[in-house]
Amino acid sequence: MATVVSHHLISSIASPHSPSNSKASLFPKEPFNLPIKFRQNRCFKIEATTASQTPVLDPLLSPSKTTPHKKKSNEASLILIRHGESLWNEKNLFTGCVDVPLTEKGVAEAIQAGKRISTIPVDLIFTSSLIRAQMTAMLAMTQHRCKKVPIILHDESEKAQTWSHVFSEETRKQSIPVVAAWQLNERMYGELQGLNKEETAERYGTQQVHEWRRSYHIPPPKGESLEMCAERAVAYFEDNIQPELALGNNVLIAAHGNSLRSIIMYLDKLTSQEVTSLELSTGLPLLYIFKDRKFMRRGSPVGPTEAGVYAYTKRLAQYRQKLDESLN
Ligand SMILES: O=C(O)[C@H](O)COP(=O)(O)O
Numbered sequence: 001m002a003t004v005v006s007h008h009l010i011s012s013i014a015s016p017h018s019p020s021n022s023k024a025s026l027f028p029k030e031p032f033n034l035p036i037k038f039r040q041n042r043c044f045k046i047e048a049t050t051a052s053q054t055p056v057l058d059p060l061l062s063p064s065k066t067t068p069h070k071k072k073s074n075e076a077s078l079i080l081i082r083h084g085e086s087l088w089n090e091k092n093l094f095t096g097c098v099d100v101p102l103t104e105k106g107v108a109e110a111i112q113a114g115k116r117i118s119t120i121p122v123d124l125i126f127t128s129s130l131i132r133a134q135m136t137a138m139l140a141m142t143q144h145r146c147k148k149v150p151i152i153l154h155d156e157s158e159k160a161q162t163w164s165h166v167f168s169e170e171t172r173k174q175s176i177p178v179v180a181a182w183q184l185n186e187r188m189y190g191e192l193q194g195l196n197k198e199e200t201a202e203r204y205g206t207q208q209v210h211e212w213r214r215s216y217h218i219p220p221p222k223g224e225s226l227e228m229c230a231e232r233a234v235a236y237f238e239d240n241i242q243p244e245l246a247l248g249n250n251v252l253i254a255a256h257g258n259s260l261r262s263i264i265m266y267l268d269k270l271t272s273q274e275v276t277s278l279e280l281s282t283g284l285p286l287l288y289i290f291k292d293r294k295f296m297r298r299g300s301p302v303g304p305t306e307a308g309v310y311a312y313t314k315r316l317a318q319y320r321q322k323l324d325e326s327l328n
Helices: 021-026 036-043 104-116 131-141 158-163 169-173 197-204 206-214 226-246 257-267 314-327
Strands: 075-082 124-127 149-152 175-180 251-255 286-291 294-297
Touching: 036 175, 036 226, 075 131, 075 226, 075 257, 104 131, 124 131, 124 226, 131 149, 131 175, 131 251, 169 175, 197 206, 226 251, 226 257, 226 286, 251 257
Parallel strands: 075 251, 124 175, 124 251, 149 175
Antiparallel strands: 075 286, 286 294
């Protein structure tokens, strides 16, 4: 697979985006960084109330007080990782939304990715709903120096929320919430799913298959174009992930070649022409810093030199130093 397109510091001004205050101010300070949407679902169940009734609080977390959620920092790290090699990557089959596992090589790539990001802070993890992305996140975090345990949050039903609740505050402090979102799934490749990429190019022509795979507007037969994929993946990023970054929470996203291409197109403000040459290798983490509502790319393992790969900010260097000190 082609390597990551050479990168440069992005000084572009991202469109100003601040979480709606109503969201961030509603939820109590949590020792456990619940994503905003989970705080909304889990801390409060504001029943339809009349003036005479009082809102029903969710007994599970029974917040002590509804203090505005304190901003952790004016800078946050965003790590993007395409999943490690999957069984169908190995067979060169179009995968899309088919849920196939990692190969042994993919597992090794995920562990290597974890080594590379082991001193970059992670407070929240977002994955797709597909096993290859979820396993990549979990395996990578086994290498993280913070030694926290990623735990998948469930909000598919009230019972799921209740039954998957962690009551020990100490344990919650040693955990990192993981949100699995179908919106981050790989683009749906339609009638190509399961077909061999080489055979498909022989049948339909190399140019046509390249257009289906890399153009922005052209969908594969009965599948999603990158534009259609962006409509769900970038919308999810803006609605659920960017507000966390704005609060200073450090985020890891483990997802897929095209769902991440659509997000990087948004972060780097690429044109529909530029994005056609954007390729993501499996298991190579990209680092962005979100600061003053701007996204700046700070490197990837395929950068010019291993030493200069992640351009650490002062805050990142301080975090790494604290980890070093905690080990001495
Ligand atoms: O879905 C797939 O087949 C791969 O994950 C990405 O395929 P592509 O590189 O052909 O977009």
